[in-house]
Amino acid sequence: MDHFLYRDGVLHAEDVPVPDIARVVSTPVYIYSAATLRRHFQVFDEALAGMDHLICYAMKANSNVAVVKLMGDMGAGVDVVSGGEYLRAKAAGIPGERIVFSGVGKTRDEMRLALEGGIRQFNLESEPEMRALSEVATAMGVTAPVTVRVNPDVDAKTHEKIATGKSENKFGIPIARAREVYAEIRDLPGLEAVGIDVHIGSQLTDLAPFRAAYEKVAELTGVLREDGHTITRLDLGGGLGIPYEHGNQAPPLPMEYGQVIRETVGDLGCEIEIEPGRLIAGNSGIMVSSVIYLKQGEGRNFLILDAAMNDLVRPSMYDAHHDIVPVTEAEPGVERAPFDIVGPVCESGDTFAKMRNLPPMTDGDLVAFRSAGAYGAVMASEYNSRPLIPEVLVDGDHFAVIRARPTYEEMIARDMVPEWL
Numbered sequence: 180m181d182h183f184l185y186r187d188g189v190l191h192a193e194d195v196p197v198p199d200i201a202r203v204v205s206t207p208v209y210i211y212s213a214a215t216l217r218r219h220f221q222v223f224d225e226a227l228a229g230m231d232h233l234i235c236y237a238m239k240a241n242s243n244v245a246v247v248k249l250m251g252d253m254g255a256g257v258d259v260v261s262g263g264e265y266l267r268a269k270a271a272g273i274p275g276e277r278i279v280f281s282g283v284g285k286t287r288d289e290m291r292l293a294l295e296g297g298i299r300q301f302n303l304e305s306e307p308e309m310r311a312l313s314e315v316a317t318a319m320g321v322t323a324p325v326t327v328r329v330n331p332d333v334d335a336k337t338h339e340k341i342a343t344g345k346s347e348n349k350f351g352i353p354i355a356r357a358r359e360v361y362a363e364i365r366d367l368p369g370l371e372a373v374g375i376d377v378h379i380g381s382q383l384t385d386l387a388p389f390r391a392a393y394e395k396v397a398e399l400t401g402v403l404r405e406d407g408h409t410i411t412r413l414d415l416g417g418g419l420g421i422p423y424e425h426g427n428q429a430p431p432l433p434m435e436y437g438q439v440i441r442e443t444v445g446d447l448g449c450e451i452e453i454e455p456g457r458l459i460a461g462n463s464g465i466m467v468s469s470v471i472y473l474k475q476g477e478g479r480n481f482l483i484l485d486a487a488m489n490d491l492v493r494p495s496m497y498d499a500h501h502d503i504v505p506v507t508e509a510e511p512g513v514e515r516a517p518f519d520i521v522g523p524v525c526e527s528g529d530t531f532a533k534m535r536n537l538p539p540m541t542d543g544d545l546v547a548f549r550s551a552g553a554y555g556a557v558m559a560s561e562y563n564s565r566p567l568i569p570e571v572l573v574d575g576d577h578f579a580v581i582r583a584r585p586t587y588e589e590m591i592a593r594d595m596v597p598e599w600l
């Protein structure tokens with residue numbers, strides 16, 4: 180459920196008409212709904228009720244400091260994957276004890292940054308990384324709390340670019356090797372194992388792979404405890420999928436996902452952490468764009484927008500579907516026609532959708548891309564020297580720009596021409 184609904188034929192973000200925002204901020208623009216973000220956090224919180232838990236919002240999905248602060252104010256922790264995300268989380272007021280650090284390539288500098296600023300745990304992904312962290316923590320005279328991300332060799336049945344739990348993926352340590360690795364952690368200075376971590380992929384629309392992975396984690400918890408390790412925390416990753424095609428897809432609900440957690444690892448006496456990103460941010464955001472031209476091609480009509488693949492890369496990168504809707508609803512009975520919806524970037528891949536049925540559109544009309552709150556703005560680039568587009572947060576009847584559109588001058592001023600040129 181989200182808070183982007185039509186009222187009197189005009190799409191609203193909560194109580195704010197979308198055209199009002201477009202008028203002030205111009206297009207393209209990302210618009211997020213605070214109420215939706217809060218609701219999605221609460222849905223997970225309720226799904227885990229009765230279990231000691233921390234929801235560590237995977238801020239890679241949407242790392243705007245205002246969004247992360249909103250999550251933190253609800254009591255969320257965060258999952259970070261870089262020094263930049265760590266510092267953004269801190270800027271959003273998230274205390275170190277609620278930050279978990281994931282990622283296959285944490286550098287020593289990033290490790291130091293997190294150890295200095297405070298960290299709940301590092302999720303280790305390899306033995307070289309484990310040894311590096313031991314060295315860094317020892318040199319600093321501190322102990323780093325760690326989990327090992329185990330790769331359970333489970334097929335998440337999602338897009339190959341976002342599946343992470345198969346043995347051929349670069350992530351984690353094969354679960355069969357976990358005992359050796361935990362034994363080495365015990366022997367290494369500066370490290371203290373506090374739990375186990377797993378994350379098998381993103382946009383999962385079936386609970387079976389989660390169940391399979393969590394059963395393996397439960398079994399491993401028993402084995403490691405027999406080996407004498409104190410396992411008090413299980414980080415179960417993120418990955419629960421969202422509906423991208425309204426009315427045409429119904430991924431499992433967080434409540435059902437919570438039930439799988441309860442059934443597989445609920446009675447181990449461990450604190451449960453989850454790292455949802457997409458489900459919190461995805462349907463909490465839209466991208467709004469204007470029609471620049473309507474172009475009649477041979478056998479097909481193109482709707483050329485002012486947004487492009489550099490602003491929302493998911494369709495070109497993953498063939499992802501985003502619902503694209505007119506901001507002003509057509510009168511009932513108006514005939515729809517198929518359009519290819521494209522951006523101005525000089526690549527055929529700059530195509531958002533093919534043969535989408537829309538009512539008649541004309542220059543200047545606004546369209547909204549739904550489900551664009553996760554992996555939208557964060558994956559944007561300035562390709563074709565198109566400045567990053569702004570982000571707006573709506574809360575009830577008011578809105579604020581939470582990242583401004585840079586001017587061309589600001590964008591160009593970042594480049595430096597050496598004096599000898």
Ligand code: LLP
Nearest residue numbers: 237281378381382417418454455456457554
């Ligand atoms: N935890 C870890 C360790 C992750 O790698 C990820 C996502 C998450 C949590 C959050 O997963 P989520 O709940 O959002 O599914 N750019 C792609 C998605 C990449 C996901 C990467 N890892 C897309 O646009 O579909």
